[in-house]
Amino acid sequence: MLKTYTLLLSLFLSVYTFAQTAYPNLREGNYTITHYTFENGQELAALNLHYYTIGTPQKGKDGKIANAVLIMHGTTSSAAAFLSKQFAGELFGPGQLLDASKYFIILPDAIGHGKSSRPGDSLHMHFPNYTYNDMVTAEHELVTKHLGIDHLRLILGTSMGAMHAWVWGYTYPDFMDALLPLACQPAHIAGRNRMMRKMAIDLIKMDPAWNNGEYSTQPVLGLTGALSSFFFMNSSPLQLQQSASTRAAADTLVTHIRRANLAALDANDVIYALEASRFYDPSPYLSKIKATVYAINSADDEINPAELGVMEREIKKVAHGRYILLPITDKTVGHGTNSLPAIWGGYLKELLEVSAKQ
Template identity: 65%
Template sequence: MVFSRFGLLLAGWLVLFQTASHAQTRYPAPQDGDFVLPKFRFESGETLPALNVHYTTVGQPRKDKAGHVVNAVVIMHGTTGAGNNFLSEQFAGRLFGPGQLLDAAKYYIILPDAIGHGKSSRPSHGLRMQFPKYTYDDMVVADYRLLTEKLGVAHARLIMGTSMGGMETWVWGYKYPDFMDALMPLASLPVEIAGRNRMLRKMAIDLIKMDPEWKGAPTPPSPKPA
């Protein structure tokens, strides 16, 4: 696993694309899917009877003679986002089209929804504060299992992410260092959260807990049979 010339070129291009003017390009229609992991065990030791991982793909997998996918590119979103955020004209329209750096006719692009985000399992689906505590490591393990158990990807060409997804990219590097050809974390540093970032998040949590109507966010009662 290395930070290859391919990754460096893509990083430089991403910095420049915001100021460039390009005509809208076409790429294969995105496909959505779900993968359920039964009895998923979190790093905290807690378990969930069924963890759903939602994902979007663009393009088709290309396999070698042994049946292994050889063209997978994984892109992970930031906090409060979802995989389909990358389908915007500003991103997909400048990367996924014919002849572009992540041409979806060449690469099999996988956009997972992280745990707690998008259409993947998250506290707001019902468990609220009873939902297991989850970390970047849990997110990466769930994505690794999605790739290997559901999508048949044993090795990725590139794994990248923005912000929180960038932090997950760093985690991929130490948990599965031989799984990919290149890593490209964007807008993230491999350090413990601190400073203003930590302060603002802690303030948001405290403000919710101070609301007299919050009451510990108990799990709502099951609806009574009609």
């Protein structure tokens, strides 16, 4: 039951079962950008970007690195999520689709997340008001100036990371061969999605313990209210019915959800992470994307409901784009399906094959 829960809430929950496999050349690093200027003109004297890499860069016949893969995480998550059995255990091992002996895999913590610079470190609500554009620009500098890579074989992103993949695609259209955005829409965030974010932010700020961001202990009441919004948007009714089929089991699961999330999240970090999407809107720029794109959503994803028809409309603007809607099964888990390559791995295999020919 609890294992299923971690999959259901993989967008917002930073609790994972880590893979035990010893991947080749797994390294952890930090890169500091001095005097980083955000798109609103605010500046951070030292922006730290934390990351993992797995594997070794390999050059092609043109002398350039040809095997680099960038994988980006979801809102309030971190790169460590991709080292889980459910993800790394399905992709990075010998003979698997992103075999780390063949690919150089880059897993960054986005601004405001994981071990990268965050509001919760010290600046609290005085941290620069970053956006998705800022996050992508910083990741591009990490990849190019620090890791020395000028081309990516693949960019894969889940949820927020999927939205970043779209931004990468039109901002740096010659930089990658393929894009695999999982669980997102390439359009501005409005309607229920924005309303959920706004409600969660307001609930945190309404808690007197939040104290304008200057709290000594987490504002538990506000965060707990925010988690209720996250839960209903991220969960799967079918999986919950199976995992919590009795009143006692459901009550136990609620307790676990609350305890695990409150232990993992910082209120200011959550506010900034949710607000970072405020200017996101790739729709006008999709025709600039040159890479082969396979955009994958799940039919039971409440954050990106298929009935809106957004993907069907927008994917037509992408020259080499394809939209895949995964049907609801006893294995899909709502929005968290984005982190289960056992379900969508066949499409990744096809994308790698198709993009290699173009």
